[in-house]
Amino acid sequence: MNWLHLAEQHREDFLKDLTHFLSINSVEDMTTAADGQPFGTGVAQALDFLLDKAVRDGFLTQNFEGYAGAINYGQGDEQIGILAHVDVVPAGDPDEWSTPPFSPEIRNGRIYARGAIDDKGPALAAYYAMKIVRDTDLPLSKQIRFIIGTDEESGWLCMKRYGELASFPETGFSPDADFPIIHAEKGQINPTITLEPEQDATGSFLLRSFTSGERVNMVPDSAVAVIETTHDLPSHFSAFLKKYDLRGIDITSGSTVTLILNGQSAHGMAPQTGRNAGTWLAHFLSKYPFTGSAKSFLSFLTDTLHEDHHGEQLGIACSDDVTGKLTVNPGVLTYDEEKGAVVKLNIRYPATVSPEERLNLLCDKLQTLGLHLADVRTSKSHYVPHDHPAVQTLQSVYRDQTGQEPTLLSSGGATYARSLKYGVAFGAVFPGEVMTAHQTDEYANIDSLLKAMSLYAQAIYELAK
Numbered sequence: 001m002n003w004l005h006l007a008e009q010h011r012e013d014f015l016k017d018l019t020h021f022l023s024i025n026s027v028e029d030m031t032t033a034a035d036g037q038p039f040g041t042g043v044a045q046a047l048d049f050l051l052d053k054a055v056r057d058g059f060l061t062q063n064f065e066g067y068a069g070a071i072n073y074g075q076g077d078e079q080i081g082i083l084a085h086v087d088v089v090p091a092g093d094p095d096e097w098s099t100p101p102f103s104p105e106i107r108n109g110r111i112y113a114r115g116a117i118d119d120k121g122p123a124l125a126a127y128y129a130m131k132i133v134r135d136t137d138l139p140l141s142k143q144i145r146f147i148i149g150t151d152e153e154s155g156w157l158c159m160k161r162y163g164e165l166a167s168f169p170e171t172g173f174s175p176d177a178d179f180p181i182i183h184a185e186k187g188q189i190n191p192t193i194t195l196e197p198e199q200d201a202t203g204s205f206l207l208r209s210f211t212s213g214e215r216v217n218m219v220p221d222s223a224v225a226v227i228e229t230t231h232d233l234p235s236h237f238s239a240f241l242k243k244y245d246l247r248g249i250d251i252t253s254g255s256t257v258t259l260i261l262n263g264q265s266a267h268g269m270a271p272q273t274g275r276n277a278g279t280w281l282a283h284f285l286s287k288y289p290f291t292g293s294a295k296s297f298l299s300f301l302t303d304t305l306h307e308d309h310h311g312e313q314l315g316i317a318c319s320d321d322v323t324g325k326l327t328v329n330p331g332v333l334t335y336d337e338e339k340g341a342v343v344k345l346n347i348r349y350p351a352t353v354s355p356e357e358r359l360n361l362l363c364d365k366l367q368t369l370g371l372h373l374a375d376v377r378t379s380k381s382h383y384v385p386h387d388h389p390a391v392q393t394l395q396s397v398y399r400d401q402t403g404q405e406p407t408l409l410s411s412g413g414a415t416y417a418r419s420l421k422y423g424v425a426f427g428a429v430f431p432g433e434v435m436t437a438h439q440t441d442e443y444a445n446i447d448s449l450l451k452a453m454s455l456y457a458q459a460i461y462e463l464a465k
């Protein structure tokens, strides 16, 4: 079977569908949430887009109350799962994009749009692969179940609800990361840290508010602070920006100074690849004599979190051979003079390390700083042994089609693969390609998506035959 040839025959249709799919702004929007669309209108439209397409193509589909969808093919007691998501992270400042994030554009063999590589491009490639396998009419012994999630970038409630309404296959893959194969994923600890408000209202520097970051799993690309002072902050601010090669603006109105600093967004699993606008702005402000909770907030950001991507200052640093170093992303950093501070971290710990131990160390540190742990959300690490038959099947498919060594990788990212007992992440970014997920000007290489489609088709066939 020439799988690549079969994939290439769908190039035009695939690009047309992908353009439509990427035009749907499927950022979670709880203001439009309702029965049957628990994460808002855009996410629901993206889910319907895939399910409607599958119905038109003659597949049986299911919609699990808008939380998740399934596209089914074939019979058999055993199932092979393919798990992908249709929601996307916010686009950040649209003016930073070369073309609007939800108006897909093809340039130099790439398609640019929010969701191009995370995860709509790979999801659609895997769907096409499933259709290619069906159209070959090759005999299969297992059922293929394409599970579509809608809340991957936020709370994973989609998978939780799916698990309550239906069962997960044991084996399968998620096209939501890198090739060749990711068989181990770090665990996560997502603490919400708070601080009660308390400031000396007569001080010469008063922090009215501070806002940075929309999502805990992204490096914040902008930060805004509103300060009450008669001191000449703006001139010092421009000197600071210049010194550290950062961008920003200031707006002064009477004694109210608003400072806006722009950093560089990146995925929360690799905070060292971005520039955290929030901690940089705190770093600038921390040398001024703020008082009380504002002072504690700024010094927590500066002394404990700023440019410390592996939790050294938090006292939780560690690493292992399978998944590497623990990482810390300060994703949401807010202060309000009346409500106090809320800081949300995204901590990713090595697969073989105990999360309880890390959490205890974190609590100890927070206590010494006078901060409260208001809430914590954790997810376990995930690991599939290298000699599992499904891993070996995917390895041989990859070797077959690419001629490259199918090295097993680990990741700081959490993919739906962990929803399956023996699930792995499989593509769609090839070795040597740039991963642009969660970034400004996110894109996918079109030829690579076609190659991925071809790999997925063979993989689905080999796993289900």
Ligand SMILES: [Zn+2]
Binding pocket: 085, 118, 119, 152, 176
């Ligand atoms: Zn994703």
